[in-house]
Amino acid sequence: MSEPLSGECRDLYGLILVAKRDQAVAMLLEDVERSGFTDMFSRLLEPVLNEIGENWMAERISLAQGYVAGKVAEEVLLASAARGEKPPAAGKGPVVLCCIEDDYHALGRKLVGIFLRASGWDVTDLGNDVCAPELVDKAVATGARIVGASAMMLSTAVNIHSVREELDRRGLSGRIQLAVGGAVFRLRPELVEEVGGDGTAPSALQAPALFDRLLARSLSLFPEEPA
Amino acid sequence: MTSAQRVMAAITGDKADRRPFTLTLSLYGAALTGCPLPVYHADPAKYLEGQLAVRDAVGPDILFSPFVLPLEGRAFGCTLADQQTGPPNVRKPAFRSIEELLDHPQPRVDADPGLAYLVESVRLMAQALDDEAPVAGILTAPTDLAAMILGLEPWLEALLFDPDMARRVLEITGAHFRTMSAAMMEAGTACIVTPIMFCNPRIINPELARTTVLPALREAFAAAPGPVVFHHGGNPLSQYLGLFKDVPNVLGFVLDERDSFIEARQALGPEHLLMGGLSGPHMSARKPQDIRLRVKQVLDDRREDARFILASSHADVPLDTPLENLLAVRDAVREHV
Numbered sequence: 001m002s003e004p005l006s007g008e009c010r011d012l013y014g015l016i017l018v019a020k021r022d023q024a025v026a027m028l029l030e031d032v033e034r035s036g037f038t039d040m041f042s043r044l045l046e047p048v049l050n051e052i053g054e055n056w057m058a059e060r061i062s063l064a065q066g067y068v069a070g071k072v073a074e075e076v077l078l079a080s081a082a083r084g085e086k087p088p089a090a091g092k093g094p095v096v097l098c099c100i101e102d103d104y105h106a107l108g109r110k111l112v113g114i115f116l117r118a119s120g121w122d123v124t125d126l127g128n129d130v131c132a133p134e135l136v137d138k139a140v141a142t143g144a145r146i147v148g149a150s151a152m153m154l155s156t157a158v159n160i161h162s163v164r165e166e167l168d169r170r171g172l173s174g175r176i177q178l179a180v181g182g183a184v185f186r187l188r189p190e191l192v193e194e195v196g197g198d199g200t201a202p203s204a205l206q207a208p209a210l211f212d213r214l215l216a217r218s219l220s221l222f223p224e225e226p227a
Numbered sequence: 228m229t230s231a232q233r234v235m236a237a238i239t240g241d242k243a244d245r246r247p248f249t250l251t252l253s254l255y256g257a258a259l260t261g262c263p264l265p266v267y268h269a270d271p272a273k274y275l276e277g278q279l280a281v282r283d284a285v286g287p288d289i290l291f292s293p294f295v296l297p298l299e300g301r302a303f304g305c306t307l308a309d310q311q312t313g314p315p316n317v318r319k320p321a322f323r324s325i326e327e328l329l330d331h332p333q334p335r336v337d338a339d340p341g342l343a344y345l346v347e348s349v350r351l352m353a354q355a356l357d358d359e360a361p362v363a364g365i366l367t368a369p370t371d372l373a374a375m376i377l378g379l380e381p382w383l384e385a386l387l388f389d390p391d392m393a394r395r396v397l398e399i400t401g402a403h404f405r406t407m408s409a410a411m412m413e414a415g416t417a418c419i420v421t422p423i424m425f426c427n428p429r430i431i432n433p434e435l436a437r438t439t440v441l442p443a444l445r446e447a448f449a450a451a452p453g454p455v456v457f458h459h460g461g462n463p464l465s466q467y468l469g470l471f472k473d474v475p476n477v478l479g480f481v482l483d484e485r486d487s488f489i490e491a492r493q494a495l496g497p498e499h500l501l502m503g504g505l506s507g508p509h510m511s512a513r514k515p516q517d518i519r520l521r522v523k524q525v526l527d528d529r530r531e532d533a534r535f536i537l538a539s540s541h542a543d544v545p546l547d548t549p550l551e552n553l554l555a556v557r558d559a560v561r562e563h564v
Contacts, residue, residue, distance in 0.1 A: 019387045064431045107379040155313030
């Protein structure tokens with residue numbers, strides 16, 4: 001359980017729940033003007049996103065409300081990046097995301113990308129209908145320790161197994177962790193193992209915590225070599 | 228009793244010789260006949276052949292029209308991508324903006340090969356089955372069709388931030404629903420089954436559902452020339468049924484496997500038909516003995532509920548499901564006392 005929200009956090013949370021996106025963004029940017037991005041992030045945005053994530057996971061709020069949270073976070077991050085500021089936890093490392101071959105359901109993947117960026121990950125999003133070699137090539141090229149593959153339906157989720165096969169074939173399993181997600185994994189959690197996934201998250205807002213765990217696992221198996 | 232009589236007994240709440248059951252085996256007909264999916268999803272005669280094979284092999288009490296919702300999207304201009312193990316998927320939405328949609332003419336059933344395939348499949352099935360078993364026609368709900376033809380994100384943007392524009396979109400998709408439901412009814416379908424995601428409070432806020440989406444669904448369903456079955460669409464529904472119980476012309480609800488039928492009855496009262504109990508996408512991975520146990524548990528739970536049909540929920544039963552899994556359902560239903 002997260003800490004009880006402060007009054008200003010509750011105000012922000014309320015604006016997001018009723019889809020007052022512009023007011024929520026304005027509130028956050030005004031706060032940035034007063035106290036800087038790092039303070040705003042840790043005092044306001046982060047706790048509110050955590051609260052929304054918990055309630056989304058507990059199915060107390062809707063996908064649409066999670067979407068508004070994502071768009072608010074995205075707009076604030078873009079505005080802050082334009083000022084040359086980065087999230088406080090920036091520098092977690094590169095990750096690569098995609099919807100797997102034959103899958104075209106982009107929304108969940110986009111939200112995952114937004115929340116990962118807000119948490120300091122350097123996200124490369126390859127888009128829809130990506131085959132396993134392309135995903136693994138990009139992970140190798142960027143030095144990503146984690147790839148994320150998304151699928152909404154059972155018929156496309158099974159294609160994620162080709163990523164596991166590609167990682168195995170190149171001897172990269174363990175070093176590169178495979179995060180999987182999409183509606184069908186909530187319905188059939190056993191699919192995570194069936195397609196060779198290393199983990200999943202119940203909602204886009206829980207993706208940063210999953211990626212933190214997978215990075216730790218990768219580093220424990222294959223520690224960084226000293227430069 | 229015939230399947231049709233058995234299903235009718237469930238609708239009217241009368242006793243039948245046994246509990247009716249159905250599984251969404253739209254896709255599975257292709258597995259039984261070995262028909263390539265692109266042919267199966269384009270040729271009504273091949274679809275009929277597959278469904279007759281389903282009837283002969285499994286014997287469900289209700290058969291379904293093709294479960295290929297993207298064909299309705301294609302009629303508006305969506306680009307589809309074939310899949311090896313399922314129906315085609317929407318690769319690209321039809322419109323880049325809502326304004327484009329507003330300027331687009333309604334697709335005509337007789338002029339679009341995909342829509343004509345859906346309707347003609349119903350016609351051939353109804354003729355072949357000759358009142359022995361009802362055919363249920365599957366159609367995209369107006370609110371979900373909007374997401375398909377515009378894309379999920381633009382549709383959410385409209386629902387959340389431009390409700391007047393969202394209502395205009397729903398007028399168009401609602402008109403399509405009325406046209407298609409009329410065509411399917413004329414062809415011989417007994418009812419329309421429509422999976423609905425974008426009215427479920429797990430997808431959109433209840434307030435949005437009440438103010439923007441539900442009025443459009445009410446209008447579309449009221450104008451359908453036959454009964455509509457409200458399918459849960461992929462999310463649990465029983466806890467939200469209070470929102471939907473007064474939608475006109477709704478014969479019943481197909482619930483998620485995770486739903487509670489007791490909760491559903493508390494919300495709806497005794498009149499509506501309830502369907503569900505088995506998750507379609509789980510059917511390939513479960514063992515026959517587990518399926519039999521599940522069926523028994525569901526039927527025991529619904530023993531006193533005459534208006535219940537055991538049915539698969541969620542999406543179609545997967546193509547690679549062992550036939551013995553489906554027979555386990557059939558046998559467990561037949562043996563249940």
